[in-house]
Amino acid sequence: MDNIRINGERLWQSLMEMALIGATRRGGNCRLALTELDREGRDLFVRWCKEAGCRVSVDSMGNIFARRPGRQDVAPVGAGSHLDTQPTGGKYDGVYGVLAALEVVRTLNDYGVETDAPVEIAMWTNEEGARFAPAMVASGVFAGAFELDYGHSRTDQDGVSIGEALKNIGYLGEQPCGGRPFRAFFEAHIEQGPILEVEGETIGVVTGAQGQYWYNVSVTGFESHAGTTPMDRRRDALVAAARLVTEVQAIALAHPPHAVSTVGMLEARPGSRNTIPGQVSFSVDLRHPEQAILDAMDQRLNVAVAHIRDDSGCEVTLERIWHSPPVVFDADCVAAVREGAVKAGLAHRDMVSGAGHDACYINRVAPTAMIFVPCKDGISHNETEEAKPEDLAAGCDVLLHAILDRAEG
Secondary structure, eight states, X not given: OTTOOOOHHHHHHHHHHHHTTTBOTTSOBOOOXXXXXXXXHHXXXXXXXHHTTOEEEEBTTXXXXXXXXXXXXXXXXXXXXXXXXXXXXXXXXXXXXXXXXXXXXXXXXXXXXXXXXXXXXXXESOOSOSSSSSTTHHHHHHTTSSOHHHHHHOBXXXXXXXXXXXXXXXXXXXXXXXXXXXXXXXXXXXXXXXXXXXXXXXXXXXXXXXXXXXXXXXXXXXXXXXXXXXXXXXXXXXXXXXXXXXXXXXXXXXXXXXXXXXXXXXXXXXXOTTBOOOEEEEEEEEEESSHHHHHHXXXXXXXXXXXXXXXXXXXXXXXXXXXXXXEXXXXXXXXXXXXXXXXXXXXXXXXXXXXXXXXXXXXXXXXXXXXXXXXXXXXXXXXXXXXXXHHHHHHHHHHHHHHHHHHOO
């Protein structure tokens, strides 16, 4: 068993074929959750799973499960990720984890390996949160973090809900979302950061993930003429927002080296060159691996909102829309990943994920761990996202051996 290796060329070809769906001009992907392009990607994935002899089912959040039977009728060992992308996303974020799990199943078929426990590929809906906020909502419903009605009622900017979109693309499944046991669960992923590449390591043994807070901020001032309104008479919503954006950066800088903060979306209205903005809305993302420090960051943000509200004459509202606590993955699953890297003779290191992943929610209901592989210059959520075929194959080999470890006995 230690000598089994996946077919790296087949894995690469699968990634490149999936990347044709929603391909962008700069070599990336735009395959937003529950769009027609997402449906095309799902259809291709389902076809491949059936060709590999898997039994496919879909739950009420559109999560797809493809099971390869085992010798025993017990809970499966699961592996997977997501197929949806950012608007200017890459070819590997999420997709690699899904197709790596598929490649493990194909490899087991090639070698005629029967596992004691079934092996199940999972594809989770709307991990990115790019079209529907919050991120990872479907794995969150699966893990009991959100109610099904909450998940179905999330809307995009056009007012289309997840429930409606699932019906539109034909992936509103009949299986309940949740209550589906896993003996263990693994997610392979590109690192989305520079550490592995800089340190010359091939495998990141992921021991946990940072906690996150997401917010929506609204600043309301007063629209007036840009040429005739004196500076001391203005209630400029964009100026007030800019002060808060600067404070968001300062909050992370005050908690080095792990704290990060981001304003990723901002809209000023009415959007006229010669009108003082009266309304600004933007997002805030705070992250840290320790809950106590994350809470301190949250407190400082709330204090900054109050100060800017008082000083600017603008109304400022802060709504926290999502909290993902810091995650510690299962020790036995982490050990299986580490041992898989040793068996494959791969340089590896323990690390904490700076990004959120579906595995963070699945960890609430099943023993879970993650595997990272390098990506070029640490770039992700970008059309230029790139990874080496040999690194992707190496991570898939580790996934194979971790699954074999947990599927026996």
